[in-house]
Amino acid sequence: MITEKKVKKEKINEVKITLLAVSRNESLARAYVSAFAAGLDPTLDELADIRCAVSEAVTNCVVHAYKGWENPGKIYINARLYSDRTVTVEVSDRGCGIENIEMAMTPLFTTDKEGERSGMGFSVMKSFTDCVRVTSKPSGGTRVFMSKKFS
Amino acid sequence: MDGLEIEYENGVMRASVGGEVDHHLCASVREDIDSAFFKYAPKKLILDLTGMKFMDSSGLGLIMGRYSRCLAAECEFIICGVDERAMRILRMSGMDKVLKIK
Numbered sequence: 001m002i003t004e005k006k007v008k009k010e011k012i013n014e015v016k017i018t019l020l021a022v023s024r025n026e027s028l029a030r031a032y033v034s035a036f037a038a039g040l041d042p043t044l045d046e047l048a049d050i051r052c053a054v055s056e057a058v059t060n061c062v063v064h065a066y067k068g069w070e071n072p073g074k075i076y077i078n079a080r081l082y083s084d085r086t087v088t089v090e091v092s093d094r095g096c097g098i099e100n101i102e103m104a105m106t107p108l109f110t111t112d113k114e115g116e117r118s119g120m121g122f123s124v125m126k127s128f129t130d131c132v133r134v135t136s137k138p139s140g141g142t143r144v145f146m147s148k149k150f151s
Numbered sequence: 152m153d154g155l156e157i158e159y160e161n162g163v164m165r166a167s168v169g170g171e172v173d174h175h176l177c178a179s180v181r182e183d184i185d186s187a188f189f190k191y192a193p194k195k196l197i198l199d200l201t202g203m204k205f206m207d208s209s210g211l212g213l214i215m216g217r218y219s220r221c222l223a224a225e226c227e228f229i230i231c232g233v234d235e236r237a238m239r240i241l242r243m244s245g246m247d248k249v250l251k252i253k
C-alpha cells in the first residue's frame with residue numbers, strides 16, 4: 001500500500017504594502033515584491049516573472065482604477081510566502097471596478113485605446129504565474145490574486 | 152543608458168530606450184519619440200531596446216503605437232535589442248509576426 005505523505009503548507013512570511021496609485025510607484029512595487037519573493041531563493045527567471053506580473057497588476061491600478069479622480073487613490077499589496085515554495089501576491093484597489101471581468105481578461109482587450117495600451121496585461125499575468133483570480137465590484141474596487149510555485 | 156537617446160542621420164532615426172520600460176517611463180519616452188518623429192519625418196525608424204532591463208505590456212504598447220505611426224507615415228519600422236523575455240510578450244500579442252525584429 002502506498003501511503004501519501006502529506007506536506008502541510010505553512011505560511012512562512014507575509015508583507016502588506018500600501019502605495020499611492022501614481023506611476024512612479026510601479027518600479028517601487030516591483031522592487032518590494034521581488035525582494036520579498038527572493039526569500040524563497042527562486043531562479044532569476046522566476047523572479048523576473050513575478051516582477052512582471054506585479055507590474056501589470058499595479059499599473060492597472062494606476063491607469064484604470066482611479067481614472068478621472070481628482071486625487072490618486074491607493075494600491076494595496078499583500079504578499080505571502082509558503083513552505084511549499086509558493087509565493088502569492090494580492091493587488092487591490094478601491095477604484096472603479098471592472099464590469100465584465102471575462103471580457104477584461106481577453107487578450108488585446110482594452111478600454112484605454114487613446115493611452116496606447118495593448119490590452120495584454122492580464123495575459124502577461126496569466127502567462128507568468130500559475131494562477132490568476134480576479135474579483136471586482138463596479139465602483140467598489142478590484143482585487144487580483146496571483147500565485148506561483150517556484151522550482 | 153537609462154531613458155531615451157535619439158539620433159538622426161540621412162532619413163534614419165534611431166530611438167534607444169534603456170532601463171525599465173514600464174508605464175511610467177513610456178509616458179515620457181513616447182512623447183519625445185513622437186516629437187522627434189514629426190520634426191525629422193524619417194524614412195526609417197529604429198527602436199533600439201539593447202539597454203532595456205525590464206519590459207511589461209506598457210512597453211508593448213509603446214512598440215505597437217510606434218508601429219502604427221510608421222505605418223501611417225509610410226516609414227519603415229525596425230526594432231532591435233529585444234531580449235528573450237520581451238520576445239515572449241511580443242509573441243503573446245502576435246506582434247512578432249508583423250514587426251521587423253533584428
Ligand SMILES: Nc1ncnc2c1ncn2[C@@H]1O[C@H](COP(=O)(O)OP(=O)(O)OP(=O)(O)O)[C@@H](O)[C@H]1O
Pocket residue numbers: 056060061063064065066093095096097098104105109110111112116117118119120121122123142208209212
Ligand atoms: N484595477 C483595475 N480597475 C479597473 N479596471 C481595470 C483594472 N485592471 C484592469 N482593468 C480593465 O481591464 C482591461 C484589461 O486590462 P489589461 O491589463 O489586460 O489591459 P490594459 O491595461 O488595457 O493594457 P496593457 O496592460 O496592455 O497596457 C483594462 O483596459 C481596464 O478596462
Ligand SMILES: [Mg+2]
Pocket residue numbers: 056059060120121122208
Ligand atoms: Mg494593464
